[in-house]
Amino acid sequence: MVLIEAGPRVLAGFPDDLSAYAQASLESLGVEVKLGQPVTECSAGGVVYGDNKLEARTIIWAAGVRASRAAEWLNAPADRAHRLEVLPDLTVPGHPDIFAIGDTVTIAGPDGRPVPGIAPAAKQQGRYAAATIKARLNGGTLPPFRYKHAGSLAQIGKRLAVIEFGRIKLRGTIAWWIWGIAHIYFLIGLRNRLSVAISWLWIHARDQRAARLITQGSSKVER
Ligand SMILES: Cc1cc2nc3c(=O)[nH]c(=O)nc-3n(C[C@H](O)[C@H](O)[C@H](O)COP(=O)(O)OP(=O)(O)OC[C@H]3O[C@@H](n4cnc5c(N)ncnc54)[C@H](O)[C@@H]3O)c2cc1C
Structure with missing residues (x-):
């Protein structure tokens, strides 16, 4: 491979x-x-x-992925992946009444790098757009959108993962377990959490193949 x-x-x-x-x-x-x-x-x-x-x-x-055609429809500036380049208040340049958020946009984060195309970023932008609309209705404004990065997790193979939470960096088995627990924690509803947890534990114990949980990897890839 x-x-x-x-x-x-x-x-x-x-x-x-x-x-x-x-x-x-x-x-x-x-x-x-x-x-x-x-x-x-x-x-x-x-x-x-x-x-x-x-x-x-x-x-x-x-x-990688290509963004929707929103930038094209709005005749707005876009990057290489067709993500609409929004202003610091997440509005479309020249259209203060149009907000664009999530995977379809690009905006620089506090470190100057583009905000990553991940779910927490989309959720933060959604909350910011809602708060801005509310503030405007009350005659006010909000400071520019500021992305807060809670951390990154990536699974590589069985008991192989990496995690970065600010200054905390983890790797290997512990990171792999935290990756699994975090993904279960963020599911909606206790029933979903329990059923996924039991299903994943079963898959892990029996070394079965599954869509999200990489349980293979103890042995080398066959060439
Ligand atoms: C394979 C994969 C794995 C991922 N894993 C993670 C992860 O582990 N953690 C993480 O944080 N993020 C992950 N992401 C990224 C995360 O899914 C996105 O960042 C997040 O969903 C962005 O939210 P959004 O609302 O912008 O877009 P979406 O969640 O994609 O929602 C857009 C919606 O709009 C609909 N739509 C599109 N075009 C139209 C149209 N013309 N008319 C009407 N509806 C339309 C789509 O069907 C979709 O339902 C992953 C993404 C992929 C593809």
Whole structure:
């Protein structure tokens, strides 16, 4: 299995050391990691990246998502992924009465990097837009939107995960368990939490394949 990543490291949203851990974990599972070269061609016979041609019968494309056509409809500025570039109050340039939020927009976070396209960011933007509308109805305004990053979690394989909560960085088995617990915690309703927890524990105990929980990985990838 070969992983081709255009950027200089895997899991670019994580600190360097967790990124290096993720790469080492993948390599320990038998994945060959190729960095720094984007795929430029993709066909039934394989892919081309940099000056290399890699023959492959199975290709999994996971190079990100493209935003909706909202920017196009509104004739608004957009980035490479077609995400609408909103103003600091999450309105569309030239349209103070139109708010755009979530995956379809891009805005810089406090560190100057784009706010990540994840659910907590979309929820924070939703709350901000609602609060701004309420403030405007009362004749007021709000300070610009400020994204608060609660942390990042990524699962790599069985008992392999990385977590970054500000200065707290975790890896390996503990991170993998926290990843699972966090995802169950954020489900809606006790019944869903219990049923997913029991189902995941069952899958984990029996080493079965499942959609969200990577329970394989004790053995190396077959080549
Ligand atoms: C495979 C995958 C895994 C992810 N895992 C995580 C994760 O673990 N943690 C995390 O925080 N984030 C995760 N994300 C990102 C997260 O899902 C998004 O950031 C979040 O859902 C964005 O919310 P949103 O409301 O902007 O868009 P969405 O949740 O995508 O909602 C947009 C809705 O609009 C509908 N829609 C689209 N076009 C139209 C149209 N023209 N007319 C009417 N309706 C339309 C869509 O059907 C959809 O229901 C994941 C995303 C993907 C794709």
